[in-house]
Amino acid sequence: MKLSARNxxxxxxxxxxPGAVNAEVVIEVAGGVEIVSIITMESMKSLGLEVGKEAYAVIKASNVMVGVDH
Structure with a gap:
């Protein structure tokens, strides 16, 4: 798999x-960190996503917001 995304x-x-149109997918990466994505039901089905299956969270964004607590 080759992608233009770097992350x-x-x-x-x-x-x-699963929902009527979209599905929420939670992927656990190293250190127990969870990444959540909303994808179409069609994509979920075509990727064969199910609990326990290996998958990639691919992040491509031109902006990343940063915040701090005061």
Missing amino acids: TLKGTVKKVT
Whole structure:
């Protein structure tokens, strides 16, 4: 798999919550960190996503917001 995105994190699907149009997918990466994504049901089905399957969280963004607590 080759992608133009530079941030590709390999993990395991921890949870899939299907909806009418979209599905929420939780991928657990190293250190127990969870990444959540909303994808179409069609994409979820075509990727064969299910709990326990290995998957990649691919992050491509032109902006990343940073915040701090005061």
